[in-house]
Amino acid sequence: MSKPSECEICGANDFKIIEEKKDLFREVKTSIPSEKKPKKTFKPPTFTKPSPPSSKVTKKPESIVRLKAPVSDSKAIYSRSTSSYSRHRSTTPSRIKHLPTRHRIARFKIKNLSILIAGLSMVGLTIWGIIIIMPTMVSWFKNLQTPPKVERTVLDENFTKPSSRWSIGEFAKFKDGGLFQQVSKPNRGYWNSWDANYLPYNIQKTDYSADLTKINSPDNEAYGILTRIRGNNDQNYYYLLITSNGYFSMGKHSKENWENKINWKEDNSINQGNGLNRLRVVTEGNLITGFINGKEVGNFKDNSYKSGNIGVYSESGKQGNGVAVNFDNIKVIATVFPFLGIQMNDITPELKKKINQSNNSFKLSQDKGVIITNIYPKSPANKSGLKVGDIFHKIDGTLIKDTTEVQEKIKSSKIGEQIKIEVIRNDKKEKIKAILEPYLIPEN
Missing domain, CATH: 2.60.120.560 (Exo-inulinase; domain 1)
Known part of the structure; x- marks a missing residue:
């Protein structure tokens, strides 16, 4: 059986003595009376007379600039007066290593191919834009064009x-x-x-x-x-x-x-x-x-x-x-104004009766509309193939009801403009194109 070790605190070598001392310490601790905390008493606040302002002028402290210790390759500056912080780094360009010849050739080909693809794309977009936008632009410029005075x-x-x-x-x-x-x-x-x-x-x-x-x-x-x-x-x-x-x-x-x-x-x-x-x-x-x-x-x-x-x-x-x-x-x-070169009349019951009773092979079946009664020689109407007896049905897609509409339609056009005329001839519709010209002096 091993010898019990000595106590590190009191040097005793017996655990029994240690226990007795512990009991003694407990008795001493419990015999000390507990201190009572003093009661707080209310004290009314005391008011002190404010001191007069000092006549001395105090200088504002100069701005303090602190420099932070350099950290590796950087410098930091902090300014208290301006509350700004800037950081500057000094960098050195990295070394560029030359590529082998075959790599440079490959990069050159890829670069040229990219340029070629970009160029073809631009050309394609340009052609597409011309196809889409050009008709609109032509129409716009045509409307802006002032017809020449003839x-x-x-x-x-x-x-x-x-x-x-x-x-x-x-x-x-x-x-x-x-x-x-x-x-x-x-x-x-x-x-x-x-x-x-x-x-x-x-x-x-x-x-x-x-x-x-x-x-x-x-x-x-x-x-x-x-x-x-x-x-x-x-x-x-x-x-x-x-x-x-x-x-x-x-x-x-x-x-x-x-x-x-x-x-x-x-x-x-x-x-x-x-x-x-x-x-x-x-x-x-x-x-x-x-x-x-x-x-x-x-x-x-x-x-x-x-x-x-x-x-x-x-x-x-x-x-x-x-x-x-x-x-x-x-x-x-x-x-x-533009000139077509015709004489015309509104169809009325009287005109229809007069035409149908005349000694000619032409018979009028329409009850209303505008009929061509004369065509001037060398006129746009003569050149286009219009004939006496043709009845106007449409001009440029607009239905024609009377001579005023024919006049206004031609008058609103431009000299040199082509108009599309649809007439009724022998109870059949005919489509004719005529190019309007300046007024022509009819022959006697």
């Missing part, structure tokens, strides 16, 4: 070979290389118009001029030129009139009513007596401008008549010895 000399009459379009009768005849006109009945006015069928709706602007020479008459009798003659037996028109004693007037005539837009006034540009005077009227839109011997004498605006024919005018006095006037060198220059 001027045509519609009439140039010097009466060396008089035209059959003038009315010759009791008060008018061709004489001395001109159109001689004299009214013998008292208090009468007589106008002579060029055939209205030859100045249709497709005139934008008309520049009409003529030479007038008085042969004999009292000085206060009026004579002159007329423009935009239309309707009611040609009783609606605009006028520019002069007298041989130096007066002129401009205005509008409606049925039997004279409406002077510019009342009679004297002008020194008029050659008095039997002198020759060149009168000119320019109509564009609602503006009517008058000229006498190259001088503008006045203008006015009116929306009553938008188109019409041209003519000449003279009147008689109370005694019936009307002014005798010779009209010569009549000229009309027109800025024109």
Whole structure:
């Protein structure tokens, strides 16, 4: 049996003694009275008088900059005043090792192949964009294009070979290389118009001029030129009139009513007596401008008549010895709309009956629509194959009901534009294409 070890605390070598000492320690610990905690007492707060502010100026501490110890290859700077932190690293470029020759060739081929694929893709996208976008762009530019103004000399009459379009009768005849006109009945006015069928709706602007020479008459009798003659037996028109004693007037005539837009006034540009005077009227839109011997004498605006024919005018006095006037060198220059070159009528029961009772092989079966009654030679209608008796059904896909729709459809097109016409011919539909041209002077 081994000897018990000594106690490391008291050096005893017997565990019994150790136990006795432990009991003694417990008795001593329990015999000490426990201390009581003192009671807390409430003390009212004490208020101290605040001290006056110090007059001393204290300086703000300068900003403190601390440098952090360098860490390997980096430096860090912290600034307390700016509260900013920046870190800078110093790096060295890595060494580039040269590839073997075969690797460089492979990389070169791959790079070129990528460029080739990218280029082909761009070309493909460009072609696709052109195919998709180009029609829209063409249509857009076409709509932006302003149709060119085309001027045509519609009439140039010097009466060396008089035209059959003038009315010759009791008060008018061709004489001395001109159109001689004299009214013998008292208090009468007589106008002579060029055939209205030859100045249709497709005139934008008309520049009409003529030479007038008085042969004999009292000085206060009026004579002159007329423009935009239309309707009611040609009783609606605009006028520019002069007298041989130096007066002129401009205005509008409606049925039997004279409406002077510019009342009679004297002008020194008029050659008095039997002198020759060149009168000119320019109509564009609602503006009517008058000229006498190259001088503008006045203008006015009116929306009553938008188109019409041209003519000449003279009147008689109370005694019936009307002014005798010779009209010569009549000229009309027109800025024109597109021209198809037809004459047409709305189909009515009266027109249908008249056509069917006439001695020809053509019989009209339609009760309504627009029928072509004449086609001018060398016109777009003649070149396209349209025929007299064709009935308009559609123009560019639009159904046609009356002559106004045909006029507006052609008028809204451009010179040189191709239009698609669908007509009814012998009770069958025919499709025709016509290219519109500027106004053409029809032959006699």
